[in-house]
Amino acid sequence: MNSRTNWLLGSLYLAAHAVIASAQPCSIEQVTVTAGGPFPAFANFAPVISISGEKIVFQSNRLLVPVPSSSDGDNDEIFLFDRETGTFMQVTNTQGGDGSRRSAFSKDESRLVFDSDRDLTGANPDMNREIFLFDIASRTFTQITDTTSALNTNPSANINGDRIVFASSADLVPGGNTDGNVEIFLYDSSTGFTQITHSTRSAFQGAPTIDSEGNLVTFHSFVDLVGMNPDESREVFTYSPESGLVQITDSIKGGLGSLTPQVSVDGSKIVLVSDRDLVPGMNPDNDVYTFMYDVGTREFVQLVEGRDPLLSADLRYMTYSTSEFVARLYLADLTTVQVPTAFAISTFPSISKHGLLLAFRDRGDPVGLNPDGNSEIYLATCPDLLFQDGFESGDTTLWN
Ligand SMILES: [Ca+2]
Ligand SMILES: [Ca+2]
Ligand SMILES: [Ca+2]
Ligand SMILES: [Ca+2]
Numbered sequence: 588m589n590s591r592t593n594w595l596l597g598s599l600y601l602a603a604h605a606v607i608a609s610a611q612p613c614s615i616e617q618v619t620v621t622a623g624g625p626f627p628a629f630a631n632f633a634p635v636i637s638i639s640g641e642k643i644v645f646q647s648n649r650l651l652v653p654v655p656s657s658s659d660g661d662n663d664e665i666f667l668f669d670r671e672t673g674t675f676m677q678v679t680n681t682q683g684g685d686g687s688r689r690s691a692f693s694k695d696e697s698r699l700v701f702d703s704d705r706d707l708t709g710a711n712p713d714m715n716r717e718i719f720l721f722d723i724a725s726r727t728f729t730q731i732t733d734t735t736s737a738l739n740t741n742p743s744a745n746i747n748g749d750r751i752v753f754a755s756s757a758d759l760v761p762g763g764n765t766d767g768n769v770e771i772f773l774y775d776s777s778t779g780f781t782q783i784t785h786s787t788r789s790a791f792q793g794a795p796t797i798d799s800e801g802n803l804v805t806f807h808s809f810v811d812l813v814g815m816n817p818d819e820s821r822e823v824f825t826y827s828p829e830s831g832l833v834q835i836t837d838s839i840k841g842g843l844g845s846l847t848p849q850v851s852v853d854g855s856k857i858v859l860v861s862d863r864d865l866v867p868g869m870n871p872d873n874d875v876y877t878f879m880y881d882v883g884t885r886e887f888v889q890l891v892e893g894r895d896p897l898l899s900a901d902l903r904y905m906t907y908s909t910s911e912f913v914a915r916l917y918l919a920d921l922t923t924v925q926v927p928t929a930f931a932i933s934t935f936p937s938i939s940k941h942g943l944l945l946a947f948r949d950r951g952d953p954v955g956l957n958p959d960g961n962s963e964i965y966l967a968t969c970p971d972l973l974f975q976d977g978f979e980s981g982d983t984t985l986w987n
């Protein structure tokens with residue numbers, strides 16, 4: 588590389604950083620505007636933005652839609668926000684219990700999956716927590732699990748909701764989970780339930796996600812599922828009907844371990860959090876880093892210090908949070924060497940296909956509409972960093 592090339596690259600790099608420094612911050616809009624609540628930290632919670640960015644689903648115990656006949660404003664209900672019309676649809680409308688929680692879109696945005704301890708179809712009179720599917724166009728519910736006094740939770744759906752992965756303490760494949768601890772299950776509308784994990788201890792296995800094709804599942808577990816985890820550290824696994832279970836992290840027990848894996852929509856990448864040294868020698872101090880795993884090459888890249896990583900569907904951006912003093916949300920461009928942009932104070936952001944629309948919850952008052960400091964839902968619209976001021980980098984370097 589000659590000196591002119593070096594100078595040019597240096598200029599581009601500096602230009603990129605200058606652009607970031609002067610870039611417009613993401614503009615933030617408060618989606619819910621509510622008061623207080625019995626549990627203000629969870630008043631409006633767990634927002635997920637659809638891949639197109641057109642809709643946001645979340646749970647709320649506030650009165651967002653005037654349905655006074657049966658809304659107690661107390662338990663959690665599922666709400667759908669339409670960004671174009673600026674209106675809310677109240678998906679569930681129930682009384683009592685904890686309500687409906689942890690909603691997610693099918694990747695085509697036609698359906699929602701969530702868990703609920705209410706009797707939404709008449710098939711859950713015992714009101715334990717079951718998995719439900721909601722068709723947005725027809726406004727109809729399908730109860731996916733039908734169990735007695737078991738926990739069914741944390742659903743994630745493929746393209747149209749005909750494959751759903753979730754965690755459950757039920758014996759859904761008769762005889763497979765008679766000890767009733769939490770296992771990972773895959774539901775297929777044509778073949779029924781597959782029990783992915785088989786364990787006997789009451790260790791937590793959770794956070795399953797599934798790709799759009801419905802072929803790749805990832806989750807974390809403390810269990811020695813494939814004979815590679817005798818120290819029972821928290822590791823990340825994948826499952827596919829073709830390859831079965833694969834343990835993708837293999838670390839010495841300690842700290843947090845490896846957790847909260849998120850498979851990309853196309854199933855090619857997994858981002859996760861770990862304080863282990865997954866790229867040998869790169870994390871000797873056991874700091875909490877985000878990592879990206881390539882499903883094809885089975886290699887990890889260590890990204891940035893942070894938590895809650897989530898990839899945009901086009902694999903261009905990753906959003907994540909940090910929590911030194913306050914949790915900050917960041918949007919990072921994975922295709923360039925640009926420094927991440929901090930845009931809000933929160934955790935667990937959700938990201939659209941192109942990475943420029945993000946949904947998150949915040950107990951602060953970023954736009955002056957939340958003086959009571961309960962948890963509200965926000966939408967951030969972020970500038971496309973790559974194309975600002977003509978800067979266009981072919982550098983595919985990731986941070987390390
Ligand atoms: Ca408020
Ligand atoms: Ca209610
Ligand atoms: Ca039931
Ligand atoms: Ca079991």
